[in-house]
Amino acid sequence: MKKILLIAAAACLLAAPAAAQEKKTTAKNDTVKFTVIKENPITSIKDQNQSGTCWAFSSLAFFESELLRMGKGTHDLCESFVVYHTMIDRAKAAVRLHGDISFSQGGSFYDVVYCMKNYGMVPQEAMAAPGSLYGDTLFNHNELDAVAGAYVRAIAKGNFRKLSPCWINGLYGIYDSYVGELPKEFQKDGKSYTPKSYMESLGLNPDDYVSLTSFTHHPFYTQFIIEVPDNWMWGTVYNLPLDEMMAVVDNALENGYPVAWGTDVSEKGFSRTKAIGIVPAADLEGMGGTEAERWGKLTQKEKDNALYKFDKPGKELAITQEMRQEAFDNYETTDDHGMVIMGTATDQAGNRYYKVQNSWDVRPPYDGFWYFSRPFVAYKTTSVMVNKHALPKEIAKKLGIK
Numbered sequence: 001m002k003k004i005l006l007i008a009a010a011a012c013l014l015a016a017p018a019a020a021q022e023k024k025t026t027a028k029n030d031t032v033k034f035t036v037i038k039e040n041p042i043t044s045i046k047d048q049n050q051s052g053t054c055w056a057f058s059s060l061a062f063f064e065s066e067l068l069r070m071g072k073g074t075h076d077l078c079e080s081f082v083v084y085h086t087m088i089d090r091a092k093a094a095v096r097l098h099g100d101i102s103f104s105q106g107g108s109f110y111d112v113v114y115c116m117k118n119y120g121m122v123p124q125e126a127m128a129a130p131g132s133l134y135g136d137t138l139f140n141h142n143e144l145d146a147v148a149g150a151y152v153r154a155i156a157k158g159n160f161r162k163l164s165p166c167w168i169n170g171l172y173g174i175y176d177s178y179v180g181e182l183p184k185e186f187q188k189d190g191k192s193y194t195p196k197s198y199m200e201s202l203g204l205n206p207d208d209y210v211s212l213t214s215f216t217h218h219p220f221y222t223q224f225i226i227e228v229p230d231n232w233m234w235g236t237v238y239n240l241p242l243d244e245m246m247a248v249v250d251n252a253l254e255n256g257y258p259v260a261w262g263t264d265v266s267e268k269g270f271s272r273t274k275a276i277g278i279v280p281a282a283d284l285e286g287m288g289g290t291e292a293e294r295w296g297k298l299t300q301k302e303k304d305n306a307l308y309k310f311d312k313p314g315k316e317l318a319i320t321q322e323m324r325q326e327a328f329d330n331y332e333t334t335d336d337h338g339m340v341i342m343g344t345a346t347d348q349a350g351n352r353y354y355k356v357q358n359s360w361d362v363r364p365p366y367d368g369f370w371y372f373s374r375p376f377v378a379y380k381t382t383s384v385m386v387n388k389h390a391l392p393k394e395i396a397k398k399l400g401i402k
Contacts, residue, residue: 042064053139056086069256078127091171098156101232108233259341262337263377267376275366278372279373316373323379335383
């Protein structure tokens with residue numbers, strides 16, 4: 001997913017799993033109060049810092065949560081390993097297509113599943129610490145993106161009659177310099193592993209994970225290649241009606257599963273400072289005649305200023321299948337950030353929210369967690385990834401998933 005958004009490297013010390021409990025979390029000087037209803041186990045909040053690698057951070061946070069759910073303990077999986085392999089593969093694809101697909105920092109959940117299945121996995125300590133090769137303590141991929149991007153474009157668009165095999169070695173050198181060399185073997189807890197043997201030791205089966213979405217330009221209950229710029233590997237998603245996509249999210253959370261969530265945070269209804277995402281609507285029915293008349297005379301900017309204060313619970317739009325499709329088709333919904341939905345909550349008015357683990361460091365007002373309303377998730381989800389065993393049985397049957 002595109003992180004211009006994107007939407008970098010982890011300070012990778014893992015915290016104890018979050019316990020499932022009901023509790024209130026109130027931002028200082030805020031009037032929106034959240035009561036957490038359900039929390040599933042997670043590892044610590046990470047910091048992708050200045051990198052467009054939310055897809056790697058969110059996917060690995062998701063799989064770390066899966067390991068906790070499976071009773072496998074706390075793990076700190078390595079974003080650098082995934083980024084290195086993914087960007088090399090993406091460069092090869094860009095060169096094969098003469099630069100007609102993008103080569104950028106963004107990615108998708110499928111990229112991580114593919115990496116695990118084909119290359120394995122390593123713990124954080126098996127590679128150079130994030131940023132350490134260029135004097136930092138976190139990912140900062142601005143220079144790497146500029147260097148690697150220019151290099152790949154020069155090859156892909158170079159109009160060569162014949163390519164030598166040397167270009168790929170040069171690209172390996174770039175990623176070795178900025179990210180660190182890929183380990184062929186490493187030690188963990190007194191045992192020797194290769195990336196593939198370590199992956200096997202985790203007990204994760206990449207084939208157990210499915211991505212889903214809800215759009216009308218493809219038939220429901222089929223798979224299609226979702227048309228977003230960072231789906232360069234042409235990964236497929238299952239297509240469900242909106243209510244069934246939301247039922248998958250709810251069923252997963254209720255049964256202890258995390259949900260990897262691709263969404264759009266370029267919305268007016270998303271507040272970085274308030275750590276909240278909503279789709280507000282004017283409560284015309286609750287207005288008196290004079291108040292409603294005054295509202296009707298406001299400019300759109302004045303209406304937006306009133307709606308997007310994020311200071312108290314309010315009415316939200318009722319999201320329809322048609323609204324989702326229109327927003328996707330007209331670019332109002334873009335695939336620009338990945339996070340992990342790990343719980344549910346309500347505000348003081350009883351409105352339902354999802355509690356979300358982000359990768360923008362531990363920060364106020366909710367220590368790196370974010371709250372997104374149910375209408376926001378219904379409206380702005382580009383795709384979700386879940387363990388196939390988290391699907392409601394009737395939905396799995398419709399999709400032909402066993």
